Amino acid sequence: MPSHYKGKPDEILALDTLIKLSRSVNAVQGSLLPSLQRDYGITEGQLSVLEALYHLGPLSQGQLCKKVLRSGSNMTTVVDNLERDRLVKRTQSEDDRRVHIVSITERGRALMIQLLPEHVSRISGIMSALTKDEQRELGRLCRKLGTSVAR
Amino acid sequence: MPSHYKGKPDEILALDTLIKLSRSVNAVQGSLLPSLQRDYGITEGQLSVLEALYHLGPLSQGQLCKKVLRSGSNMTTVVDNLERDRLVKRTQSEDDRRVHIVSITERGRALMIQLLPEHVSRISGIMSALTKDEQRELGRLCRKLGTSVAR
DNA sequence: TTATGATAGTTCGATATCAAAGTATATCGA
DNA sequence: TCGATATACTTTGATATCGAACTATCATAA
Numbered sequence: 001m002p003s004h005y006k007g008k009p010d011e012i013l014a015l016d017t018l019i020k021l022s023r024s025v026n027a028v029q030g031s032l033l034p035s036l037q038r039d040y041g042i043t044e045g046q047l048s049v050l051e052a053l054y055h056l057g058p059l060s061q062g063q064l065c066k067k068v069l070r071s072g073s074n075m076t077t078v079v080d081n082l083e084r085d086r087l088v089k090r091t092q093s094e095d096d097r098r099v100h101i102v103s104i105t106e107r108g109r110a111l112m113i114q115l116l117p118e119h120v121s122r123i124s125g126i127m128s129a130l131t132k133d134e135q136r137e138l139g140r141l142c143r144k145l146g147t148s149v150a151r
Numbered sequence: 152m153p154s155h156y157k158g159k160p161d162e163i164l165a166l167d168t169l170i171k172l173s174r175s176v177n178a179v180q181g182s183l184l185p186s187l188q189r190d191y192g193i194t195e196g197q198l199s200v201l202e203a204l205y206h207l208g209p210l211s212q213g214q215l216c217k218k219v220l221r222s223g224s225n226m227t228t229v230v231d232n233l234e235r236d237r238l239v240k241r242t243q244s245e246d247d248r249r250v251h252i253v254s255i256t257e258r259g260r261a262l263m264i265q266l267l268p269e270h271v272s273r274i275s276g277i278m279s280a281l282t283k284d285e286q287r288e289l290g291r292l293c294r295k296l297g298t299s300v301a302r
Numbered sequence: 303t304t305a306t307g308a309t310a311g312t313t314c315g316a317t318a319t320c321a322a323a324g325t326a327t328a329t330c331g332a
Numbered sequence: 333t334c335g336a337t338a339t340a341c342t343t344t345g346a347t348a349t350c351g352a353a354c355t356a357t358c359a360t361a362a
Contacts, residue, residue, distance in 0.1 A: 011271050014278035017286040017293075018179065024297035025176045026220060028169065031300045037350090045318060062340060069177060074319050076342055081317070098327045098340040120162050127165035129299030134292055135168040141281060141289040142168075146175035148280030149182045188320090196348060213310060225349050227312055232347070249310040249357045 021142075028126055035122070040115050041085075045070065045078050047119075050087060050104060054112045058103035060093070087111060172293075179277055186273070191266050192236075196221065196229050198270075201238060201255060205263045209254035211244070238262060 029044065036042050042050075048068045053059060059067070061075045070078075079102055082088040087108035093099035104112070127135055180195065187193050193201075199219045204210060210218070216226050230253055233239040238259035244250035255263070278286055 007268075007271060008275075010279070010283070011275045013283060013286050014275040015271060017278055017281075017290040018274055020290040020293040020297065021172075022176055022180070023220070024293035025173055027297040027300040029173070033350090043317065060340080069174070070318090071320055072341065073321075073343080077318070080342095096328070096340080100341065117158075120158060120166060123169055124159075124162045124165040126300060127168055127296070128161070129296050130168075130292060132161070132164060134295075135164050137288065138292040138296070139168040139171040141285055141292075142171040142175035144285075145278070145280050145289070146171065146178040149178040149277060184320090194347065211310080221348090222350055223311065224313080224351075228348070231312095247310080247358070251311065 028123075031126065032119070032122060036115070036119070039118075040111065042111070042115075045074070046082055046087075049075075049078055049082060049102075050108055050112055051116075053088060053102060053104040054109060054116075058101050060099045060101055062099070064102060082108070179274075182277065183270070183273060187266070187270070191262065193262070193266075196225070197233055197238075200226075200229055200233060200253075201259055201263055202267075204239060204253060204255040205260060205267075209252050211250045211252055213250070215253060233259070 033044055036044065036047060045068070049064055052064060052067045056067075061072065061079060064079075065072055065075050068075075079088060079090065079100075083090060086105055088102050088104055090100045090102055093101050130138060184195055187195065187198060196219070200215055203215060203218045207218075212223065212226050212230060215230075216223055219226075221229075230239060230241065230251075234241060237256055239253050239255055241251045241253055244252050281289060
């Protein structure tokens with residue numbers, strides 16, 4: 001169904017696979033985001049930052065960028081919005097005054113405690129379309145593919 | 152490595168799998184987009200619209216939305232930018248004057264002819280980190296997962 | 303024929319996202 | 333110590349993306 005591209009079989013297979021890969025992520029994320037937005041007023045990028053801070057403790061913006069694989073300019077925006085909503089706070093590092101340490105607030109922690117169980121159970125529900133073995137195999141293939149890409 | 156979430160094994164597996172899935176797509180797309188931008192001044196959304204028009208012929212914006220799974224308001228923006236760059240043109244349908252038919256221009260067609268072979272071969276190169284059987288299995292799992300999500 | 307409701311796009315306001323340029327601070331070498 | 337370079341973050345300007353509200357057009361039913 002997807003690619004419509006006339007070319008070598010290898011290329012057709014690669015295109016089809018990538019399209020299916022992208023669509024599955026879009027489908028899964030697309031089914032998670034609206035409820036996050038509606039129920040908690042939070043976006044995916046914001047959630048991934050909050051989760052990192054919740055589980056790992058205070059991090060510099062640079063460390064956050066690495067964790068969630070986003071650019072520095074993006075991180076500034078996301079942290080700005082989280083700070084405006086008082087879910088995180090910035091403090092300047094004593095050691096290196098260029099560094100801004102971001103930490104989760106009590107309000108942010110309370111939000112995580114409120115939404116994480118439901119969010120996780122939603123993900124678990126979606127992924128249960130695959131057996132555990134299939135999930136493990138999917139994870140293995142994705143990992144193999146992802147780590148092969150030069151960063 | 153990834154999830155840090157303490158919960159049921161099912162949930163941990165589901166989270167880990169989703170993280171790997173998302174990261175693999177980010178990695179692959181992230182390695183494709185910069186060259187599209189730099190070499191051809193085109194974005195991913197624009198490319199997917201151009202590809203659809205190139206392979207399928209003129210489509211209404213609504214049909215395009217379904218093809219590339221994006222919202223109507225987004226499609227307006229993308230087509231606006233493509234039209235500004237004279238890669239596509241809009242014409243009002245005779246039958247139904249609410250409908251805007253989008254078609255690729257000669258300039259757009261020339262761009263596709265120029266960039267598609269290289270783009271496809273790049274994708275093929277990336278995906279070749281997996282064997283053909285692995286690609287087929289990955290595609291199957293993604294398809295199964297994606298189609299299970301309520302739309 | 304006209305009112306009602308549905309459909310196709312657009313506009314608006316928001317966040318995400320990036321790259322590039324800019325600012326502040328730190329570090330290193332002469 | 334001072335100048336050059338590197339690093340951390342912000343700003344700027346662009347596109348993507350969404351949902352909601354809006355406009356224009358069509359279709360249906362009274």
